[in-house]
Amino acid sequence: MMVLAIAAQAQKVDTIRVGHRFKQFKNLELGTVTDVVYNEANGRLNGAIKKRTTELVQINGQELVKIVHEWNSPNEQWSGRFEYYCEPYTMKPVQHIRETKMQGKEAFKFNSNTIEGLDSAVNNKQKDFALSLSEQTYNWEVDLETYSLIPMKEGNKVVMNFYHPGGQTPPKYYTLAVEGSEKLKLANGQELDCWIIFTDYGGTQPTRFWYTKRGQNFVKMEGQYGPMKIYKTRLY
Template sequence: MQTLSAQTDTISPQHLRLNTGFLQPGVKQYLVYFQAPAHSNWLGLSLWTREIEKSSWQQEPVFRITQHWYSEDSTRYLESYSINRAADFSPLYHAETRGKEQKAYRWSAREITGDTTANNKAAGFKLAFDSPSYNWNLDMETFEMLPLKAGKTFVIHFYDAGLEPPKYVTYKVTGSEVLQLNGRQTVDCWKLFTEGDSPRGHYTQTFWISKDGHEFLKEEDFFGGFYRYKIKLSGAAPHLPERFSR
């Protein structure tokens, strides 16, 4: 990896660890929407719920994180379930279900392998790691646990289960901004920025994390000619999974 400045922190389970004391249990819901500047009368809307619980797994304290991604198209619904070590947020297990297809993985510092769960489409998957990584599917939670401050740069070792090998991704604190929430409440936030290239071209991402509560409040991305926004909803929003199960 290239030589980094003194202001850069390498974030991984074997380098500088995340501060898991910042991660608060509970339900967090986000309005996620796409905007295509070339189509002035269209928005793509969805809602994500992310529930964080403190629990135990194989006699070890863990975080259990359950996600539901809803939209007007039921075929795009996704449910994921992740288990991470409470001490340092190291991934231990990750599963995703979309439609009738499930992929489930056992995760360690050395490798990731398909789980023995019945009908697991990833049962034969195996990938060895050179070093431990964090679950990229939980980037929003990861950012809440960073030691954010002015001028900082973070290089995070991320991996997206079942895809290409892990890589280091650079995120920079580019400044701060005061967001106005419901009821004219204002919150001072750090702005975290990253950019890179993908098969769809160059992309940029900006994240707003509150300075006091370490809450992930907003995200704005641009890629492939589209903007994508994620906005955290207030606690007044109903918890949808509970109502679907009735």
């Protein structure tokens, strides 16, 4: 049964800016997990299998979080991978390299007031990319990992600034609300007690995410963009 939060008064909304040290950083799940990602529109299904690997690495004496996503689809044009580095505890972006059959290699470096094409990446289709920032932004492509670090308690709301590297939509603050909880039963009979996180991406795409109460690990996502329904489900 889903339990929704009913607030007698307006809830406080916390702003989480890049540089904030996440007290829940221990919830960042290390290792490899596999998700099924698919969408449904006009009676047609499109899907992919995505592997997400997160680890702590040392590069030139600096500890970084390395996150790799690899997705494989029956349509090879939609297959690809990315390799992303950010700072531990803050998830402050450092470098992002994405490669797909459709777009080729797109590589970016994140500075204090700009996002630029990574000049050291060979055959970088985004080598001339440059975006000025009024303030730093989190990386949309690791939303599942980033969301797992926010404080989760029924009624909590946070706003965070996100941007998809190379995208046309500029960085923007989005609201994430812990709207309630639900106990999910898996196919193997296991029961997971989960928080439900809601965001509507500025009114364009109402979406819910389920995270376990213990450890705040991602379980599934359900969203809608116009006539298209979008799903992500972790394989156990």
